[in-house]
Amino acid sequence: MSSAAGISRSVHEAVTRRLAGADQRYTHLRRVLVETLAAAGRPLTIPEIVASAPELPQSSAYRNMTALIDLGVVRRVAGADDHGRFELAEELSSHHHHIVCATCGKVEDVHPSPKLERALGEAARAVAEEQGYEVTEHQLDLLGLCPACRE
C-alpha cells in the first residue's frame, strides 16, 4: 500500500488527463483534495477536509470539489447527517460499498467479497430489467453500529 503522500501515480495522471480535456488545470488545491480523499479510505465532509488542510479556504474547497465531480473524478455520497460526503470515483480507487453508523453517522468503506458481488450484480440486472431499466451501477448501503458505538 502506498503512503498517504504517495498516492499512486495513475490517479494523478487520470485526473490530469480529464482536467486537460476540459481545458482546466491540476492546481495545488485540487491536488490537495485528491490526495486527501485518496488517503482517507472513507468519504469525507468538507469541514473534515478543510480541518486537515487549513491552507484550503472553504469556498475553494466547495468550488473545486464541484469541478472534480463534474469531471467524474469525485462522487458525492449522501450520509445520515446534513453534510455531504465525498470520495474518489470507483474507477480511480476500487469498487466498494458503504456502512453507515446509525448513531454517530460515520461512513466507512466496505470491500465486497466475490460472492456478494456476484449475487449483487446478477440479481440487480435481472430485477431491474423486469422494470425496463438499463442498470449501469450498483451501491449497497449497510446501516448498523460501529465498534465504538456498540459499547
Add this chain to the structure above:
Amino acid sequence: MSSAAGISRSVHEAVTRRLAGADQRYTHLRRVLVETLAAAGRPLTIPEIVASAPELPQSSAYRNMTALIDLGVVRRVAGADDHGRFELAEELSSHHHHIVCATCGKVEDVHPSPKLERALGEAARAVAEEQGYEVTEHQLDLLGLCPACRE
C-alpha cells in the same frame, strides 16, 4: 391491491398506535401524508407532496414528516438532487430497494426475490462484521436509465 384512497387498514392502525404511544394525534394532515406516501409506490419529495395536496402548507408538511420519522413510520431517502425523499418505513410497506435514473433523477422501488434477499443479507452481514460492525439494515441502490430516458 387496495385503491389509492383505501390504503390497507393496518397501516393506519399501526400509525395510530404509534402516535398514541407518544401522546400524539393522527390528524387529517398526517393522514394525508401517509396516504400520499402509501399511494405513491416510490419515495416522494416535499414539493411533490405539497403539489399533490395543496391544502397542506409546506411548514406543516415538514413538521409532520419529521414527527412521522421520529416515530419510525417514515424513512428519509437520500436522492441524487438536493431534495430529501420520503417513504413509508419498510415494516409498514415491504422490504425493497431502489433504482435511480441517472438522467431524470426519478427513484422507483425494486422488490427483490427472496433468494436474492437471503444471499444479500447473509453476505452483507458477514463482510461488515469483519470490520466490527453490527448490521441492522441494508439498502441496495441501483443506478441506470429508466425506460423513458433510454430512448
Add this chain to the structure above:
DNA sequence: AACGGAATGATAATCACTCTCATTCTGGTC
C-alpha cells in the same frame, strides 16, 4: 514581457429545512 483564460478567495446570495409563537383545534371531564 504581454495577453487571455483559468483559478482564487472573501463575501453575498440561495435554498432546503427547522424553529417560533400566537392562534386554533381536540378530546376528555364535570
Add this chain to the structure above:
DNA sequence: GACCAGAATGAGAGTGATTATCATTCCGTT
C-alpha cells in the same frame, strides 16, 4: 354543553450547508 390542557397549525423568521459573484492573481502560451 362549556371548560381546560395539551397538541396541532401555519405564517414567517432563522439556520446552515452549499453556490454564485467578482475583482484580483496566477499560469501557460505566444
